[in-house]
Amino acid sequence: MADHQPATAPPTATYGAVLGSRHVGRLLAGTLTGRLPNSMVPVGLVLWITGGGGSLAFAGMLAALYGLASGLSQPVKGRLMDRHGQTRVSAPAVLLNAGCLASLPLIGAGGQPTVVTAVVGVAGLFTPPLEAGLRALWPTVLPDVGRRRVVQALDTGSQGLLYIVGPLLASWLATAHGPDTALTTTAALGLMGTAVVLTSAPSQTWRPPAAGGAAGSGRLMSTGLIQLFTALAGTGFAFGAMNVWAAGMAGTHGLAMFSGVLPAAFSTGSLLGSLIYARRARPGTPATQLITTSALFLLGWMPLLTQPDPRTAIVFTAIPGLFFTLIITNGFHTVDVLAPPSRTTEAYAWLILSVGTGQAAGTALAAALATRLYVLAALPAAGAATALTILTLARRNLASTSPRGRHRRPRHHRKHQVNLPSHESDTYAPVVGRPGHQTVRNGSPAGTSAAAKQAWLATARGQQEQRAARARADWFGMAPQEGTRAEAAPQWRTP
Structure with missing residues (x-):
């Protein structure tokens, strides 16, 4: 097994360093x-x-x-x-x-x-x-x-x-x-x-990554992505209902400016939340962070149920705004995990559409109930609760879609391998699990010596550990190792 190179220090991730890039x-x-x-x-x-x-x-x-x-x-x-x-x-x-x-x-x-x-x-x-x-x-x-x-x-x-x-x-x-x-x-x-x-x-x-093999040619709408987009529509619903609630507050208290002040407070909280999020370490997978921030987003709407006075309402409206940016950001990170590399822009567009559709639905329903201020105050929390419920139930599907088990090369590639020796024409990839818990299947051909098989397994395990290190670095925000994609599975070559 090759010696590991010492890890280099990650580049500085301050606002000045990032904006100066x-x-x-x-x-x-x-x-x-x-x-x-x-x-x-x-x-x-x-x-x-x-x-x-x-x-x-x-x-x-x-x-x-x-x-x-x-x-x-x-x-x-x-x-x-x-x-x-x-x-x-x-x-x-x-x-x-x-x-x-x-x-x-x-x-x-x-x-x-x-x-x-x-x-x-x-x-x-x-x-x-x-x-x-x-x-x-x-x-x-x-x-x-x-x-x-x-x-x-x-x-x-x-x-x-x-x-x-x-x-x-x-x-x-x-x-x-x-x-x-x-x-x-x-x-x-x-x-x-x-x-x-x-x-x-x-x-x-x-240019997008080439759509080759199973990663590039698969369908876009996996179960996880459908559940993610549906949940984020609930997040957008909360935002749309909040705008109508703000107009209702303005009419109730005779303060026309409140129809703009309360959404501005929400947006200000959203900006502050993004600044705080960018400075803090983020443990856990994108799916875990998405569920956590969605739970905080729901809790942030609860004070509005008390029907606060106008000044207090400004502060209360900024609280859920703190977590709105975090939900959307982690939603994009989850799309990175679930979408085929060659179709990420399309997947991002579906996420944007989902939030916008939910926002329109929240605005429409809240407008129909505009005379009931107590109901208006509860609609944002209802949208946030729906999003959290869907995300919690979909937690397993929001995890990485790395292949598990043996996967043959796509059939359309095999016609180019007809002249290869039998042990090269049907190669199997190692099994990939959670970082630190991978297993490597012996892909060497039968009938070879025990020493040759052990050498093949050593090479496979070494590459598997490198992939696991890159995955951990990506999940926990550390500096990635060389390369951003896992290398191809080691193929057997006759000694």
Whole structure:
């Protein structure tokens, strides 16, 4: 067995070190700028339609259509990105999106409703998939696991600011310069931010891992991923219901600003949670952390059931926000474990869609129960409880999907091995279990000497220990050893 090399010290994972890493600041700033239209367009559309004499109902329908079209198209765009790269997907998407938004002032708020609806729908369908694309870039930009988890937490936490800055910016532009200017500026910001990302070296050179063998050609939707996405829809439900509860609190206490202050407190807590999470060690697997943070998220909603006064409500709303970012971040980490390497961007897009769908459902149900403030206060906790229940029941399926037992090479590879000796044409991989508990099956051909078999087993065990060390490093946030994937199983060669 080869001697082990001494472990090197992990790179520093401080905020300064991470943000100072090459390409990190540019990718974060570009993605946040490019995603500002997601929060600006709904407000801008409402102000544009109502300012032109249209009805609030039609304006609300357009805002909902834009968000729905954007969310439902995410998995398709993620799949295309996995196949063709980021530039070929996001570049035409952002051009169509920005073009549609910029054309709305030319059509006019009083234009044909059918035409306006069609343009808004197309704009939503072609929102560039920047969030899923950025998640796919981080392993390339930051190979170190510790630094990558810091930037992923900062990425998720900072996105909450989009829904504070975006509506305020759209409202200010519409008030100061008119709704037409607000829509045009929104289109320009999306185009500029996406261009910053797509012209960066990591985005231009990124390609997904080749889809070869069992890991790459398997279906995306495993049982674990379906359960994960369903649970995260419950998390999104809590967030959507909270927005309506905030509006109910504002109406009850006669404080109109509370409809914006309470969601802002939640987003502030989310950002603080990401900063704390990025600085702390994270023991346990992503699935364990996901269940733990979901339990804390549920507990964070409980104080709202006491119907607090307005000032206390601000503090209470920030508490569950502390854990919202942690749930989403660990959800992405769990996707990394469960999804085929060649389809991670598509899997990220499904996660984003799941949270967004749950948020829409929470908003709709809470709006239907808007007159019952006590029920509104309980809806976020109900969504969080649903998510925790599903995650707890799915714990075994959320673990690593490493193959257990013997697995023959795929049949379509065997036709290339017909001229190989019999002992090379049918190779078996070692059995892989939890790190530290692996077993190695003797894959040497029958009839060989005992010494040769022992030598083969020694080599196999050595490689198995290296894989286990890398797995432990990845789970516990330590510096990974050389390489990020397990090597192929040792094959027998005639001595």
